[in-house]
Amino acid sequence: MAIIEVTGLRKSYGGRTVLDGISFSVEPGEVFGILGPNGAGKTTTVECVEGLRRFDAGTVSVLGLDPRRDARAVREAIGVQLQQTQLPDNLKVWEALDLYASFYTRPRDWRALMEEWGLAELRNARFGKLSGGQKQRLFIALALVGNPEVAFLDELTTGLDPQARRSTWELVKRVRDSGVTTVLVSHYMDEVEELCDRVAVIDRGTVVALDTPAGLVDRAGGPQQMRFTLHSGAEDPAAIVAAVPGVTGAERDGDRFTVTGTGDFATAVTGALARNHVLVTDLRIDRRSLEDAFIALTGRPLDR
Numbered sequence: 001m002a003i004i005e006v007t008g009l010r011k012s013y014g015g016r017t018v019l020d021g022i023s024f025s026v027e028p029g030e031v032f033g034i035l036g037p038n039g040a041g042k043t044t045t046v047e048c049v050e051g052l053r054r055f056d057a058g059t060v061s062v063l064g065l066d067p068r069r070d071a072r073a074v075r076e077a078i079g080v081q082l083q084q085t086q087l088p089d090n091l092k093v094w095e096a097l098d099l100y101a102s103f104y105t106r107p108r109d110w111r112a113l114m115e116e117w118g119l120a121e122l123r124n125a126r127f128g129k130l131s132g133g134q135k136q137r138l139f140i141a142l143a144l145v146g147n148p149e150v151a152f153l154d155e156l157t158t159g160l161d162p163q164a165r166r167s168t169w170e171l172v173k174r175v176r177d178s179g180v181t182t183v184l185v186s187h188y189m190d191e192v193e194e195l196c197d198r199v200a201v202i203d204r205g206t207v208v209a210l211d212t213p214a215g216l217v218d219r220a221g222g223p224q225q226m227r228f229t230l231h232s233g234a235e236d237p238a239a240i241v242a243a244v245p246g247v248t249g250a251e252r253d254g255d256r257f258t259v260t261g262t263g264d265f266a267t268a269v270t271g272a273l274a275r276n277h278v279l280v281t282d283l284r285i286d287r288r289s290l291e292d293a294f295i296a297l298t299g300r301p302l303d304r
């Protein structure tokens with residue numbers, strides 16, 4: 001059974017539609033990404049699911065509960081790291097954990113959580129003195145303190161430097177490995193590609209695609225290319241390459257080859273050449289990225 005089931009979710013503010021029939025479901029144990037540009041409706045969507053915002057139409061089920069009817073039960077079962085969550089600067093790390101634990105009827109032992117997430121040595125540090133990465137570590141621990149089955153992480157790495165972003169990604173993988181289903185809201189392609197099992201791409205209040213990151217890239221359509229130079233080999237590479245599944249074309253210019261294809265054809269081509277003892281050099285694969293997929297789906301780059 002899906003952990004979260006959203007069907008035909010609609011919401012408008014003052015007559016302006018911001019969610020125009022959003023549907024998706026989240027399976028147990030997965031990291032489910034919600035990707036889209038600023039203002040697409042990502043936060044509104046997750047806050048409707050969390051029971052924090054009212055919606056106008058559609059149905060939402062979280063662990064079989066309706067957030068409109070059973071808001072309290074839903075809040076007990078989920079962990080939320082709100083976007084730009086702020087705590088008072090003078091609150092100590094242990095006080096924040098203790099405070100959040102008090103919101104739940106069956107919280108985790110926050111002292112153990114503090115150890116687990118490497119916060120023990122920061123227990124008396126004040127929130128305002130923490131680095132960006134340490135704050136995110138604390139926010140994740142706070143999202144887990146209620147012992148949730150689902151955690152919502154919203155724009156977790158916005159404003160962090162590249163190193164802190166990477167360490168925060170490792171934390172998200174730990175959350176996933178601990179068996180907690182995770183909904184990750186992001187407007188970063190690389191983050192979604194690295195962390196998510198499946199992604200709903202939201203644009204202007206609708207889901208324009210829902211697939212694995214690799215599936216989205218494939219859907220960007222159009223052939224991909226690989227290029228190589230023939231180094232040595234008895235066989236004619238053109239014939240070998242043409243027989244590989246997924247290959248849609250091959251061109252030869254002297255010793256230079258350009259092969260076009262779809263799916264994972266490049267791996268299959270390299271394998272076929274190696275099996276036939278054809279040595280190639282200067283191998284280049286022009287992979288499509290999630291960014292290409294986004295442009296193909298929405299007609300514009302993510303950061304516009």
Ligand SMILES: Nc1ncnc2c1ncn2[C@@H]1O[C@H](COP(=O)(O)OP(=O)(O)OP(=O)(O)O)[C@@H](O)[C@H]1O
Nearest residue numbers: 013018036037038039040041042043044045083187
């Ligand atoms: N309380 C509100 N009142 C009026 N309009 C709102 C309100 N909250 C959000 N909006 C509008 O709804 C649209 C969707 O906002 P939302 O925050 O869900 O987008 P988002 O995809 O999460 O973007 P961001 O990444 O910038 O947070 C935006 O145009 C926003 O201005």
